[in-house]
Amino acid sequence: MGTTDQFGNPTTDTSPHQPSVQQGINLHLPDREAIHIFWSRFRGKGRKKAGLLLSLKNIVLCSWLNIFFVFLPLGWIAHFQKFPDTAVLVLNFLALIPLENLFDYLGDQMSLFLGNDLGDLLIITLNNSVEAVLAIILLLKCELKLLQSTIVGVIILHLLLVPGVAFVTGGAQMWEQNLHPHFSQLNHSLLTLGVLALVLPASFYASLSRGSLADIEAAVLNDNARADFLRISRGIAILLLLVYISSRIYIHNPPGTDNAFQPHPDAPEELKIKEKQLAVRDPEVDSWVGVIVLLIAIALVAVTAEWLVKSVEFLKKENRVSEAWFGLIFLPFVSFAADGFVAVVYFGRVCLRALLHQPPSPTTLAKARSIDLSIQFALFWMPFVVLLGWWTRRPVLLLLDLYEIAVVVASCFLVNHITADAKTNWAEGIVLVAFYLMIAMTTWFYSGQPDMHEMSQCDSVAAFIAAAASGEAGGGH
Template identity: 30%
Template sequence: MSRSPTESTSLLNGNSRPRRSFLQRVATVVAARDEPSWFASYRWLILGSYLNILLLFIPLSFFSHHLHWDAGLRFSFSFVAIIPLAKLLADATEQMSAKLGPTLAGLLNASFGNAVEIIVGVAALLQGELRIVQTSMLGSILSNILLVLGCSFIAAGFKFKESKFQVTGAQASASFMTLACITLVIPAAYHSTMAKNGGPGENSTLKAVIDGGISDLDPSAEAGLLVISRGTAILLLGVYIAYLFFQLKTHPELFEPEDKPEEEEANMSVIASGTALLGVAVVTSFCADYLVASIEETAERYSIPKPFIGLILLPIVAAEVTFYQANAAEHVSAIFMALKNKMEITIGICVGSSIQIAAFVIPLLVIVGWITNHQLTLFFADFETVIFFASVLLVNTLVQDGRSNYMEGIMLITLYLVIALAFWVA
């Protein structure tokens, strides 16, 4: 007696259920999720926060740029417009992450967790503002590990005499930050050595800082610095992938809090959050382009040092994301997590975001510059390299015992304010 195709397939698979097509399985999974509708998803995204009233600055940014209003207005409107857009990016990323499982969620957060920095960096890079690219990236790192982490330690100190966290995971993250810091010291040391040997004058480093490039070196030294920077960028991206595998796959227990937060009900569907992520990223890219285009004139007209704009002002947008960037399970900020004595999540947000910038965003921008024929390198000025090294050293010192208190937070914020003061007079 002949068997039907369904019976034959079920016998081969060792079960009695008929095989369903891939589309049928996907449809079943989506139906089982009982996801919110498109209207409910976008209503929550747009009306879910009072901060979104700042979205009104998006058309102001557009009109001020194309109608050539005052540079200060163009800069201010674009700057404020990016703040709610950054939060929308974080919200859409979190909503997608909640549906994808821990591994894919970690990869998504690693890719889009610093979308604003990438967008602003690419916009500045394509306009040839290499110094803005470097200072904004360095400023984003410093704002995360000094300002945001310091505020979190102080907030926790108001409620708890001492907070404890998983020391092994914190040290692993801090060690990775040290590696990223060392990779910036090597190009600076190479530049300093080659500049002295070439004898272009004692102001060579200052000239390189002003030009935003490496024009004070002879052609062979310039080529060498580019090779070092681009090769290091590729290696850092490789190490970053290994770090993600270490964090998400082989040693996830080192980065998880003892009390895992409960999952919350989804506010957006997967498709709605994905389309929102892409749409907001496009709008953000336009506002970032307008913002970067106004920096030069704003700095000259209002006597604001460009390094201060790049290192302090632009990273405020990124810091805004960090304050609102929630864990995949709870919509809370790094500071609120500290208030709940869940310092692993707080450190994961602050230090983890800095690692993404240092080992993913900066190398990515170097490679983008390579492709677009912009000579972006990992050479930072000696002053900036020393600042970065001192900041990472302080954070390493404070997290090595697995405890935190409000005094440590005051130390971090004090260093950040000293750095801001130094760049104001730079």
């Protein structure tokens, strides 16, 4: 029985087996023993170590896709020698394929040292690297409206197309697959918050932009109004970053004793088995070699992605596609295409083994890592770009046009609805892919919201409107 105080009210048991609220506040930080265990695991203690030469050999021979590394210098030469844009595009796209594959291989190897959850976080961050580089390139070039569209495009690509394809291929041999129920619930909240954070500035703008065109320009399309929206955007960005960092701390080091770096009790059984296997499997790459090679690969990806982005600009300049379709659909798809090619290769290998009557054992664990990609991009990289724009004096707004808001809200609603029961199947994968194709088809005919284009300029709004007016006047004359 519990104890009572002098007033007859029940008191909290503060025994070691039942920590008090005050004690529990300090339990979210890893204790020394947990840190020691993590550090020992990172150093590979108790397992067979791979030396420097063996690590490099395994990295080189990890996949036949490494033969595509020959295109890396060719793509750079094509850029500096001013080859045709199509040649630069193809060569640099092919150069990204082995780098994306290297991210997957080294990410899996680092999971042996970091554990499944931290390893997944590393892989998610690496897989977002090309899209993050793309966003930073557009920021530095002051393509702010295109940057906004691309951010939305990356989010819906990883919410709809990528997990949709994964659910179709993974669920082809299973009645249904399982998601991590605990992470799914948290992901729903995080994803909804990221979307609602974009709804707030748009709703505020819509409430102001009413009346005649002259009234709208006087109330909204001016530098004072944009300054207010910049303050709102930067405040929201800071809060989103804090939420994302807090969620990572909660996931990877939840409150309670002996919970640090351990799988959640409600995790699917297959995930717990995988975690145990990661703890005992001998690595093929030394942890420090993996870190150094990853840093080099990230630098190569950053430069190669820049050449790739520059090579596709001719499509927009020659008006072959609208800027909205170029940002929402084309650029995100191109940035993900190398990683998608790697996935297609692995899927082709599975199909070949099936034809040879050597199919792999079907897994009950659904691959929904791409949803985490969207969450990280919405709650970390998008706010990061806003704050980087603040630092570099580029006015990046979280104020999107209504069509982009509708697209991202609808995508969030559909994904949350499909994953609400923490189970998926191939039919639900088709639903996600079909909705992405609907968005792509609709966006083809969408020309954008003109006032959003005026608000997303590096120059002052007044100067842009005056320059546009004089240009129209000159054209009329």
